[in-house]
Amino acid sequence: MTQLDRMGFPIPDDARELREMMLRFGAEECAPGAAERDRTHAFPAKQIDALARLGAMAMKTPEEDFGPGVSNLGYALAIEALARHDASICVVTVASNLAGAILAQQCTSEQKRRYLHPAAKGEFGALSFALTEPGAGSDAANIKTTARRTAAGWSLTGTKQWITGASNAKLFLVFARIPDEGDRAIGCFAVEAGTPGFSLGRIEDKMGLTSSGTAMLHFDGVEIPEHALIGAPGAGLKVALSAIAPSRVAIAAESIGIAERAFELGRDYARERQAFGQPLAGFQNTRFILADARTQLDQAWLLMLRAATMLDQGVPIRAEASMAKLAASETCGRVVDAMLQLHGGNGYARDYEIERLYRDARVMRIFEGTSEVQRDVIARDIL
Ligand SMILES: Cc1cc2nc3c(=O)[nH]c(=O)nc-3n(C[C@H](O)[C@H](O)[C@H](O)COP(=O)(O)OP(=O)(O)OC[C@H]3O[C@@H](n4cnc5c(N)ncnc54)[C@H](O)[C@@H]3O)c2cc1C
Incomplete structure (x- = not known):
């Protein structure tokens, strides 16, 4: 059973296939140079251009406007997949899709020809x-x-x-x-x-x-x-805020992608690293850390899947997007921190991927509305 099946949500084939495609693209095109780009701060122009040509910079653009017409669920799963391999490439993709969604919703026919159609075909790169x-x-x-x-x-x-x-x-x-x-x-x-x-x-x-x-x-x-x-x-401002709510689901997805990668690294390290004559995974503390991380990650996944599914049903969500973003970004921070701790001193070294994930994860609680702003949105909905 795949992780997605375990969520108990019916995932349409096209969304599942898009996620698989992004996982492959991420593994083959993004992961190999990610550590080097992190060190040099070089912009991933080649990868962004390739993604743009695939229609990934304005994914929700309808087919009649030359876009792939991806659903909100497919988009969230694609972002989660990309984030596992390079969170910088992923965030550029999310920002571009935020702008792309506004163009798709607001452009007149003339503006579509000037801005949306070239964006959907990848001619502008990332917006x-x-x-x-x-x-x-x-x-x-x-x-x-x-x-x-x-x-x-x-x-x-x-x-x-x-x-x-x-x-x-x-x-x-x-x-x-x-x-x-x-x-x-x-x-x-x-x-x-x-x-x-x-x-x-x-x-x-x-x-x-x-x-x-x-x-x-x-x-x-x-x-x-x-x-x-x-x-x-x-x-x-209304245009910006109504596009930001769905985009918060994408930041939830990016947070989950980073945390999933951290979880894999922590789990594998715990299996291999020996201390006191046994693998770290033999200590009850390690097993509980992994169990808690898995449970919190699945909770965040479920909130993300709910928000994306509601968007696909045409429900105008605010609080649900904020809950997904708040839960996923805070979980991401906790999980990445716990997985770094499992790495001991090695987790603090740039040679280990977990160190980059720890730095990448921090901003998930800040942009597209800080955690405090998300709590405010949720509280307003309650009260
Ligand atoms: C890496 C990165 C990429 C970004 N990309 C983009 C982008 O592409 N486009 C774009 O437009 N912006 C972008 N941003 C900006 C981002 O959205 C803002 O940083 C974010 O909204 C917070 O605003 P601020 O930094 O001005 O913090 P402030 O608004 O000054 O907040 C400072 C602190 O006060 C708290 N606070 C503020 N108001 C309240 C309140 N009412 N109640 C309780 N607490 C409150 C905040 O939660 C925070 O902890 C990016 C930021 C970063 C760091």
Whole structure:
């Protein structure tokens, strides 16, 4: 019985096959250079281009728009599979799919031809989603980047921070205030790399996910055409937040993928490493650690599968996505920490994969809404 069958959820064949395909792609194309890229911080351009050509950068795009039309369940399983092999490649894929989902939902026919169809065919590589700013993260409504109407379209000014995949992205979805539409109005704009006045800032020197090309963006009176506005003027924050909820299920999936890999490493190490004349796996403490980790991981899986299944049933979820993300990211932190502890001193050495997983895992509790923000969403739903 596979791990998926043990969950007791009916998994459609197409989702199962997509997961198998991603596991193979991850093992053959991503895992081999992951440690080296982690050390050098090199962006995985070759792997991202290959994934983009497979349609993986905008997976939920319908077939009539040249996408693979993957279900939410298939998407979550694909992300979990990829995360096992390289969490940096995985997070660039998640950020791109967040932007891709917005394009698929909001574009007019003309915008589909300009942005969505090339994105679905992989011509832009990975897309970037640019909401956060130096002064506005959890409090996204407080962004300061501004879009002003011009005779030909829009002029954008401001700074974005922490933008995943930005070092290599060709198309960015940028959120900006539109003062002409009211004090609280925010719009979503498609901005192509190379547009005059748009420059890449510092590439962040992060503790983990070191090859995901996270960067600052500067917009200095960037002139963009009228058709760059995606969705209604003033509806940008609603557009962003309604796409972020499903994307939290993807971060749950990424957290589970990292933790599953850590679990495998810890289990194998416990079988092999000898202490006091027996394998670590012979100590009751080790067996209980593995049993608890397996149980917590299955709990997180079930919440992720529930959230993805509800999305596929057309249920607009908020709290369920937050529960999945909260449970999976917190479980990921605990499991990776416990598996590193099983490695003893070796777990603290860069030669061992568990050390990278420990650093990669930490941010799962921070981005796409911190654990505190998820608890707030869940509490609001309860009360
Ligand atoms: C590696 C990485 C990649 C990222 N990629 C992207 C990306 O591609 N696009 C993008 O737009 N953004 C991205 N982000 C930004 C990310 O979404 C934010 O960092 C996150 O939302 C938290 O915002 P902040 O860092 O400003 O923290 P703050 O909002 O300043 O929060 C600081 C602390 O205060 C707590 N806090 C804040 N408000 C409350 C509250 N109301 N109640 C209780 N506690 C609260 C938080 O939980 C946190 O512990 C990325 C971040 C990282 C680190």
